[in-house]
Amino acid sequence: MMKNKKLLMIPGPTPVARSIQDQMARETVAFGDPEFVGDFKGLIGDLKDLWKSSGEVFVVAGTGTMAMEMAIANSMKSKDRVLIISHGYFGDRYTEICERKGLKVDVLKSEWGQVVPVKEIEEKLEKNDYQAVTVTHVDTATGVCAPVEEIGKLMAKYPNTLYIVDGVCATAGEFENMEEMNIDLLLTGSQKAFGVAPGIAIVWANSKAMDRRKTLGTIPEYYIDFEKWLPIMHDPSKYFATPAINMIWALKEAVAIIKEEGMKNRYQRHQRNARGLQKALEVLGFSLLAEKECRAVTLSNVIYPDGVKDADFRKILSEEGVMVAGGLGDYAGKMFRLGHMGNIDTHDMVSVLAAIERTLDRIGYPVEFGSSVGTYLSAVKEEK
Numbered sequence: 269m270m271k272n273k274k275l276l277m278i279p280g281p282t283p284v285a286r287s288i289q290d291q292m293a294r295e296t297v298a299f300g301d302p303e304f305v306g307d308f309k310g311l312i313g314d315l316k317d318l319w320k321s322s323g324e325v326f327v328v329a330g331t332g333t334m335a336m337e338m339a340i341a342n343s344m345k346s347k348d349r350v351l352i353i354s355h356g357y358f359g360d361r362y363t364e365i366c367e368r369k370g371l372k373v374d375v376l377k378s379e380w381g382q383v384v385p386v387k388e389i390e391e392k393l394e395k396n397d398y399q400a401v402t403v404t405h406v407d408t409a410t411g412v413c414a415p416v417e418e419i420g421k422l423m424a425k426y427p428n429t430l431y432i433v434d435g436v437c438a439t440a441g442e443f444e445n446m447e448e449m450n451i452d453l454l455l456t457g458s459q460k461a462f463g464v465a466p467g468i469a470i471v472w473a474n475s476k477a478m479d480r481r482k483t484l485g486t487i488p489e490y491y492i493d494f495e496k497w498l499p500i501m502h503d504p505s506k507y508f509a510t511p512a513i514n515m516i517w518a519l520k521e522a523v524a525i526i527k528e529e530g531m532k533n534r535y536q537r538h539q540r541n542a543r544g545l546q547k548a549l550e551v552l553g554f555s556l557l558a559e560k561e562c563r564a565v566t567l568s569n570v571i572y573p574d575g576v577k578d579a580d581f582r583k584i585l586s587e588e589g590v591m592v593a594g595g596l597g598d599y600a601g602k603m604f605r606l607g608h609m610g611n612i613d614t615h616d617m618v619s620v621l622a623a624i625e626r627t628l629d630r631i632g633y634p635v636e637f638g639s640s641v642g643t644y645l646s647a648v649k650e651e652k
């Protein structure tokens with residue numbers, strides 16, 4: 269039987285472009301190979317330039333969770349005080365990481381689908397001395413995008429507090445600029461909006477964050493210590509722990525794609541696709557968990573209308589060629605999560621919507637064929 273092509277539309281890993289796959293399939297060389305050393309050096313320079321870091325960037329084998337931990341391990345010591353802004357599951361993960369580190373943790377939480385008002389963050393900052401504030405740029409459990417720039421403006425008034433942004437579900441999709449947004453530590457993984465397979469963690473640390481690292485002396489963590497990696501990030505021919513050579517090449521290709529597209533254009537493509545898709549899903553009878561003012565452009569968390577069962581919907585949608593993820597927490601069974609970040613084009617978006625229409629039809633839910641596809645195409649045309 270002929271099978272549908274599978275489109276991987278979960279919120280990471282995302283589809284990996286052919287040219288990126290080709291880099292992973294290359295014959296592995298020594299980490300001291302001059303060509304590889306040059307490639308790694310070029311990648312580090314590009315990552316700093318593109319995200320406007322005044323300090324350093326660390327490209328290390330691992331996942332987003334490791335990058336979260338790396339940012340904390342290198343900026344705070346036990347008993348330091350941190351303010352965590354949580355818009356869902358991954359904000360809560362930061363609480364767990366910080367509690368294990370022995371930090372004094374204050375948490376500001378929103379209802380799922382909403383953001384913590386910046387005013388509340390300001391009140392907390394006025395009352396207490398924090399060594400750091402963490403914010404999840406896009407919480408993958410809720411599809412909420414935090415007002416990173418607005419919080420950054422506030423952070424400028426607190427020079428002794430580091431601003432840490434978890435960009436795992438945002439970086440290379442949502443717009444980010446460390447200088448303009450006053451971000452001190454930004455972190456992500458390769459498998460989301462970079463469109464690379466899982467396996468690489470990236471942490472940017474500006475000069476303020478690097479100064480903080482110096483004040484900590486020897487830290488208990490070893491593999492994720494900035495000071496261990498810094499000599500390698502300055503001269504990748506040196507050894508600390510074996511770099512993930514083929515993954516670094518793959519990331520380099522992903523960055524070449526980003527440079528060619530341009531950071532602003534890339535964000536605008538994500539925005540056009542997201543807004544068009546979100547409108548199209550509403551036409552079909554779905555609703556979105558995130559409120560309109562704080563909706564991500566990298567993924568959509570989509571609530572089912574009455575009469576559509578999660579298990580049936582996702583099984584049939586998969587048969588129709590599209591993989592999506594289930595809801596988390598209280599939204600398990602009530603919602604699906606649809607990633608649309610990375611190297612996704614109009615072909616992919618149209619295919620996803622058409623597959624959703626076919627799925628609804630097979631379930632017996634009333635659908636007018638073409639209605640969502642038409643809505644998406646008109647919305648995208650209008651925005652251009």
Ligand SMILES: Cc1ncc(COP(=O)(O)O)c(C=O)c1O
Binds near residue numbers: 437
């Ligand atoms: C916002 C956010 N932070 C952190 C993580 C953890 O990343 P990883 O699964 O690569 O460890 C994720 C994963 O989905 C995420 O979406």
